[in-house]
Amino acid sequence: GQNIDQPTEMTATEGAIVQINCTYQTSGFNGLFWYQQHAGEAPTFLSYNVLDGLEEKGRFSSFLSRSKGYSYLLLKELQMKDSASYLCAAEGMDSSYKLIFGSGTRLLVRP
Amino acid sequence: ETGVTQTPRHLVMGMTNKKSLKCEQHLGHNAMYWYKQSAKKPLELMFVYSLEERVENNSVPSRFSPECPNSSHLFLHLHTLQPEDSALYLCASSQDKGHGLGYTFGSGTRLTVV
Secondary structure, three states, rough: EEEEEEEEEEEEEEOOOHHHHHOOOOOOOOEEEEEOOOOOOOEEEEEEEEEOOEEEOEEEEEEEEOOEEEEEEEOOOOOOHHOEEEEEEEEEEEOEEEEOOOEEEEEEEEO | OOOOEOOOOEEEEOOEEEEEEEEEEEEOEEEEEEEEEOOEEEEEEEEEOOEEEEOOOOOOOEEEEEEEEEEEEEEEEOOOOOHHHEEEEEEEEEEEOOOOOOOOOOOOOEEEEO
């Protein structure tokens, strides 16, 4: 079967660092996406990992271990505007190109 | 705006009504998707269209009927819905073989069935 697991909610303090974990089991795995979704808005692209290792992009970094079926999103120097849901999605290709999503992690950043 | 436009943003309908959701993209993508997003659940893939042909239908009830008249437009026709169908319906588009490119999402239609 296909399964994506990530924590439901996390809370962190402004200026701190937070790590959001994601484990996945999918067929035809190509890569791993992270999306950010503010309430009432479209999910927007944050990062994509296809090879093992860390991809850094400003305050956000994403890590992938294909052998462990594991990824994390690291957010540094948290800002209030980072309060949002973070969606982990595995990229697959069988009969069609598609993304399989986790339930999302709702992050609350407190002053 | 993300490049994918969904209308209406909000919709309240009775269980006996018929309504349609519209999605439009002008990104040159050749695949379009409907997802259902319910509270505390993963995004559920409903339909996939590639080059205007439906390539996937994930056991969606027949009260949801998609239509893709061309590569830029996607509709979801709704009739005799149930209260549990209340959710955010997201449209997305991508290149058909879009490895690493992912999706571009619309802002969604918040549907409430009363």
